Amino acid sequence: MKLTSPRLWIAVLSASAVLLMGIVDMGRTSPGDLSSPHRREVELSAKNGCSECHGGWTSSMTSSCLDCHELIQSHMDEDRGLHGLLEDDLVQRCAACHSEHHGPGFMIVNLQSFKAAGVPAPDEFDHELIGFPFDGKHLELECAECHEFAEEPVVPEGSHRFVGLERDCASCHEDPHEGAMVVDCASCHGQTAFDDLFSLGHEELLPLIGGHGAASCRDCHAEDDAHSLEIVGAAGAKPAARDCLACHDSPHEERFQAENARQVALPTGAGCVECHAPEHESFDDPALEISPEQHAASGFPLDEPHHDLSCAECHARTLGDYAERFPGRTAEACSVCHEDPHEGQFDGGSFARQECTACHAEVHFDPPEFDVNKHDRTEFPLEASHAEVECHACHERQDEDSPRIFNGSPADCDACHADAHAGFFETRTEVLEPVEHGDCARCHDTSAFAEVPEESFDHDTWTGFPAGGAHAQEACEICHERTEEPDETGRRFGRVEEIFGTFESCETCHDDPHAGVFDKPDLLEDAFGDTGCVRCHVEVSFRSFRREFDHGHWTGFALEGAHDDVGCSACHAPLGRPDAEGRTWERASGSACADCHEDPHRGQFALAGATDCTRCHRSSGVFRNLSFSHEWDARFRLGDAHAELSCSACHLPTSIDGGEAVRYRPLPRECVDCHGPREGSLLRRKGKRY
Numbered sequence: 001m002k003l004t005s006p007r008l009w010i011a012v013l014s015a016s017a018v019l020l021m022g023i024v025d026m027g028r029t030s031p032g033d034l035s036s037p038h039r040r041e042v043e044l045s046a047k048n049g050c051s052e053c054h055g056g057w058t059s060s061m062t063s064s065c066l067d068c069h070e071l072i073q074s075h076m077d078e079d080r081g082l083h084g085l086l087e088d089d090l091v092q093r094c095a096a097c098h099s100e101h102h103g104p105g106f107m108i109v110n111l112q113s114f115k116a117a118g119v120p121a122p123d124e125f126d127h128e129l130i131g132f133p134f135d136g137k138h139l140e141l142e143c144a145e146c147h148e149f150a151e152e153p154v155v156p157e158g159s160h161r162f163v164g165l166e167r168d169c170a171s172c173h174e175d176p177h178e179g180a181m182v183v184d185c186a187s188c189h190g191q192t193a194f195d196d197l198f199s200l201g202h203e204e205l206l207p208l209i210g211g212h213g214a215a216s217c218r219d220c221h222a223e224d225d226a227h228s229l230e231i232v233g234a235a236g237a238k239p240a241a242r243d244c245l246a247c248h249d250s251p252h253e254e255r256f257q258a259e260n261a262r263q264v265a266l267p268t269g270a271g272c273v274e275c276h277a278p279e280h281e282s283f284d285d286p287a288l289e290i291s292p293e294q295h296a297a298s299g300f301p302l303d304e305p306h307h308d309l310s311c312a313e314c315h316a317r318t319l320g321d322y323a324e325r326f327p328g329r330t331a332e333a334c335s336v337c338h339e340d341p342h343e344g345q346f347d348g349g350s351f352a353r354q355e356c357t358a359c360h361a362e363v364h365f366d367p368p369e370f371d372v373n374k375h376d377r378t379e380f381p382l383e384a385s386h387a388e389v390e391c392h393a394c395h396e397r398q399d400e401d402s403p404r405i406f407n408g409s410p411a412d413c414d415a416c417h418a419d420a421h422a423g424f425f426e427t428r429t430e431v432l433e434p435v436e437h438g439d440c441a442r443c444h445d446t447s448a449f450a451e452v453p454e455e456s457f458d459h460d461t462w463t464g465f466p467a468g469g470a471h472a473q474e475a476c477e478i479c480h481e482r483t484e485e486p487d488e489t490g491r492r493f494g495r496v497e498e499i500f501g502t503f504e505s506c507e508t509c510h511d512d513p514h515a516g517v518f519d520k521p522d523l524l525e526d527a528f529g530d531t532g533c534v535r536c537h538v539e540v541s542f543r544s545f546r547r548e549f550d551h552g553h554w555t556g557f558a559l560e561g562a563h564d565d566v567g568c569s570a571c572h573a574p575l576g577r578p579d580a581e582g583r584t585w586e587r588a589s590g591s592a593c594a595d596c597h598e599d600p601h602r603g604q605f606a607l608a609g610a611t612d613c614t615r616c617h618r619s620s621g622v623f624r625n626l627s628f629s630h631e632w633d634a635r636f637r638l639g640d641a642h643a644e645l646s647c648s649a650c651h652l653p654t655s656i657d658g659g660e661a662v663r664y665r666p667l668p669r670e671c672v673d674c675h676g677p678r679e680g681s682l683l684r685r686k687g688k689r690y
Contacts, residue, residue: 026618031101033106037155071160082162085129090116098118107153109161129582131167137191138192146165147162205241206241207278246255258271261274263294263297274291274294284322288311304362342406351377373475380411385447392404412440413444417490427474469538470539472539478495480499513579518536523553530546534546564619597613599611600661600662
């Protein structure tokens with residue numbers, strides 16, 4: 001660089017100015033008295049002592065401070081303690097926290113010092129910042145209880161206000177183990193109380209929580225034990241974890257222990273942890289859980305219906321000790337957990353000493369699997385209709401709190417079935433020998449009550465009414481009409497009295513087609529010991545008669561002459577279908593001749609509108625045989641002259657009311673009416689012909 005360079009001259013002038021200022025400053029006096037700790041140092045109190053703190057030509061004030069405070073220098077170098085944690089721009093400016101020249105009574109470490117370091121006050125200092133976390137009893141201590149000179153204005157020479165204390169517990173507390181333990185106190189003791197023990201790092205072998213947390217060290221590490229504290233805490237000791245069975249007796253079967261451990265790939269003695277977590281307070285902890293696979297290892301798989309149950313539902317705490325709560329049941333031993341709803345009904349007999357699964361499915365009690373084949377093992381095999389009946393229909397409860405009756409259920413029909421006959425047959429059966437299953441079985445079988453074998457029921461014996469003839473050929477429903485709905489006994493078979501009324505005679509069931517004609521007072525009520533319809537009819541058919549029918553007695557119209565030779569149908573024409581009264585023959589037209597026979601005289605002999613043929617035709621054999629006297633029965637006596645004449649000489653065919661008939665009346669009776677001028681000839685008078 002040239003000597004005439006402006007930069008060179010500027011540098012020289014600047015250096016000169018600085019040098020001049022230094023010379024001037026060296027001549028100045030101190031801004032104030034030093035604090036007591038620095039005042040007692042001779043070097044600092046000397047006339048030229050300023051440079052000892054403020055540095056000289058080759059040092060700074062910070063380096064000067066650290067030349068004396070070597071412990072602080074080591075903290076800064078090792079990043080420990082409070083000074084090792086401060087930011088560089090702060091830790092390099094000692095005066096920012098520790099002011100000087102305020103006189104002997106001034107404390108260089110004061111409230112402002114803490115605030116500058118980010119601590120509001122000395123008693124709020126978090127010792128965790130320096131790697132010594134406070135807890136428990138330590139939080140109750142005043143600073144001066146550990147830092148002897150914390151509040152002293154002047155710290156004795158060679159001593160420290162805060163730094164320099166050992167963190168080893170034994171530096172403050174006596175060692176009750178007298179050096180036998182090589183591990184530090186904090187490995188076993190907390191800061192709350194010495195009796196509040198724990199083992200730092202113990203969780204690597206066994207977390208001291210739950211039930212283990214309540215145990216004392218000596219509970220597991222007794223003095224004379226191979227795992228005593230003295231042994232596991234000795235120098236170089238490498239304690240190994242013990243499995244559960246090394247300390248605890250197991251109530252479980254060996255099979256369960258081995259299978260449970262195998263499922264989680266652990267040794268048998270360590271498999272307990274799959275159910276008994278370390279945080280549990282006891283082996284019977286309510287939070288204990290077991291998987292279905294683990295439960296199956298006990299010999300009781302949690303299949304339906306046990307898959308949704310909580311542990312307490314089978315292992316209730318109220319049961320007592322472990323042996324009572326966990327008796328080692330099998331899945332088939334239902335009676336161990338479930339009350340017997342049958343109250344011992346099956347303790348004996350063919351189902352004795354059998355579990356519930358003999359009748360019920362494994363997954364549900366209802367509906368049962370007690371089928372017809374199993375019922376055959378009882379004293380009442382289920383046959384025919386009984387095999388289709390619901391169990392509860394026969395096995396009822398005595399009351400709401402009683403079990404259904406199975407063993408000892410009555411086997412007689414009337415125990416389950418109401419008497420559909422309303423006691424009608426009791427007077428007949430009470431004199432008979434008893435039969436199996438009761439009186440109903442005399443007529444009915446197990447197929448259906450409505451179907452009674454013909455050979456089992458004698459209608460005469462049981463009802464007093466012999467069903468013979470046509471009655472025997474008809475279906476029962478003819479007299480016992482079935483109802484659409486069953487009654488309270490289940491009966492649909494109609495009762496005779498409900499349909500026809502109280503039985504008295506044939507008329508109870510059959511309408512009288514004769515409309516009471518044969519019940520007139522002047523007719524026989526008893527004919528040869530028979531009354532009613534049976535006076536004439538038999539049961540085979542109404543068309544058949546018990547004896548010859550006396551037509552004259554019963555109808556008042558005796559069958560004589562020609563009437564005796566004709567069949568009934570001549571007067572009583574057969575009907576294609578029965579009429580409303582059940583008649584199959586028509587009624588006779590009447591008892592008068594004109595009711596059946598056509599009047600050939602076309603009403604010439606009618607009196608008061610009726611013709612009585614018997615006045616002339618008294619013979620029931622031949623109509624031509626007349627009982628007629630012209631002298632007595634006519635108004636025209638023949639005399640000798642006319643007696644020889646034939647009837648047709650005077651009674652000629654003619655038209656009467658539009659039809660041909662022989663004229664009998666009226667005829668003229670005067671001679672001149674028949675005789676004209678010529679003897680023997682008929683006359684025509686006034687154009688009329690008679």
